[in-house]
Amino acid sequence: MSVEKISSCILPLGFHQFVFVAAFSQATIMVLQNDIDLLNPPAELEKRKHKLKRLVQSPNSFFMDVKCQGCFNITTVFSHSQTVVVCGNCQTVLCQPTGGKARLTEGCSFRKNHCRCRVHDSGRLDDNRIIVDEEPKLEKRLSSLASLCNHGQLVEFTIEELALATDGFSPRFQLGIGSFGIVYKAVLSDGRLVAIKRAELTNPASSGITRIRNRREDNDSAFVNELESMSRLNHKNLVRLLGFYDDAEERVLVYEYMANGSLADHLHNPRLEPLTWERRLTIALDAARGIQYLHDFAVPPVIHRDIKSSNILLDATWTAKVSDFGLSQMGPTEEEDASHLSLRAAGTLGYIDPEYYRLQQLTTKSDVYSFGIVLLELLSGHKAIHMNEEENPRNVVDFVVPYILQDEVHRALDRRIPPPTPYEIESVAHVGCLAVECLVPCGRERPSMAEVVSNLEKGLAACLAAPQTEPLSSSASD
Helix, strand or coil, X not given: CCCEECCCCCCCCCCCCCCEXXXXXXXXXXXXXXXXXXXXXXXXXXXXXXXXHCCEECCCCCEEEEECCCCCCEEEEECCCCCEEECCCCCCCEECEECCEEEEECCECCCCCCECCCCCCCEEECCCCCEEECCCCHHHHHHHHHHHHHCCCCEECCHHHHHHHCCCCCHHXXXXXXXXXXXXXXXXCCCCEEEEEEECCCCCCCCCHHHHHHHHHHHHHHHHHHHHHHCCCCCCCECCEEEEEECCCCEEEEEECCCCCEHHHHHHCCCCCCCCXXXXXXXXXXXXXXXXXXXXXXXXXXXXXXCCHHHEEECCCCCEEXXXXXXXXXXXXXXXXXXXXXXXXXXXXXXXXXXXXXHCECCHHHHHHHHHHHHHHHHHCCCCEEECCCCCEEEHHHHXXXXXXXXXXXHCCCCCCCCCCHHHHHHHHHHHHHHHHHCCCCHHHCCCHHHHHHHHHHHHHHHHCCCCCCCHHHHHHC
C-alpha cells in the first residue's frame, strides 16, 4: 500500500488577515477581514501547522471496508501500518488477521459465525515480559465496595424498591438498551427522578451454557468497574451514580436522571430539533472537561475506553456529562506507561483507537482518539460509521478529515445546523483542526485532554465574540 506524506497543510484557523468563503445550503456567507486573531498566537499556530504536516495518509489510511467471511458481516479495517479487522457480529471485539489476509481472523469461528474473543481482560507485564492477570475476583472487589454504603457515598437499594419504581421493570418505563442491559426511567419513593440500569438476564433455554457464563462475567465485570470508578469520582461533567442493588441473580445501578437524553440522540434523530453550533461546542467542552478530570485529577487516573456520543448525556439545563464506565480501567502513571497493557482492545466500533489495538498499549490518548471521532460527529452530523449515498458503509473519518485538510470543512458541516455567523465559521474551522489532531495515528502526537479543553475554550470564545466590524448583514446589503 502506497503511503503519501502530506507535504503541506493549510490550517483552517484564525489568521490576522483572514477571508473564508463557505457555501451552505440556501446560504453563502462571506467572512470579512478580521484584524484580531481570537484563536491562536503565531507561535502556537506554527506548532500546530508543523504537527499536522507530519500526518501520514494513504487512500485508505484510516478505514476501508471488506467482506470478512470469518466474521460474517461487513467489517471495518484500520490500515495505518497493519490491517486490523473488527468483527461484525461482536461489534466490540477486534480480531487480528493471520497470514496477511483480512478474511482470516484469529478468535473468530468460520463455521459458527461468531467470535470467541473476550473484551474485559486486563493485565501487566512481569519482569520476564509475560502477561500476568491482575484482575481480582469479582466477589473480593464487591466486598471491598461494601464500605462505601457505610460511609454514605452510595445507597444500597432493595430490589423491591426498584421494582416498585418501575412497575416491575415494565417496558413502559424503558429508556433504551445498552451493552450492560436495559435502562429504565423511575421515580423513587422520595420523589427523585432516576435512571435505572438493570443487567441483562440471559435465558438458559435460548443460549448455550458457555455464552450465558461469558455474558454474566462481562456484566459482572462492567458492574464492578462502574461501582469502583463512580464511587470515588465527583465532577459536574460526570453522570452521578446514586446507588446499586446486587445479589446472586441481579445487578442494578441507579443514576441521576438526564432529561435531555444523549448527544447521539440529538445528532442523529431527525425528529429532534437540530443543535446549534454554539450548543454543540458547549456540549463538547463539557464532555472534554469530564474526561480531563478522569485523566488528570482522579487518583489513580481513569481511562474510560468507551467515549462516544451515546455516552455523553445531557441534563435538563443541557449540561453534558460523561457516562458508562463499564469498560473503564485504572490508568497508569507516566512512569508506568511503557508497561501498562490491555490484553483485548475494547470499546465501540468506529471509536476504537487503532494504535491501542495494534500495540495493545492502553493510555489516555486512546480516549483522545475516541473524542476526536465525537468532534467529527458534531461537525458533520454523521454517525461514526454510517451509510453513504450509495448505501455503502463509510467511516466519518474518511468523509470529514479530507475536507478539513483541504481547508474545506464547510463542505462536511451538518446541513441541519442553522447558517453560522462569521465568528461561528471561525470556530468551526478551529474545531475541525483540533479533531484531526486528536486522530493523528501516533498517540504521543495527539493533544492531552487538557489541551483539548483549552482549544475548545478558544473555539467557544471565537463563537461568542462580539463583532469587531460592521454587522455582516449591513455589509452584505452594501
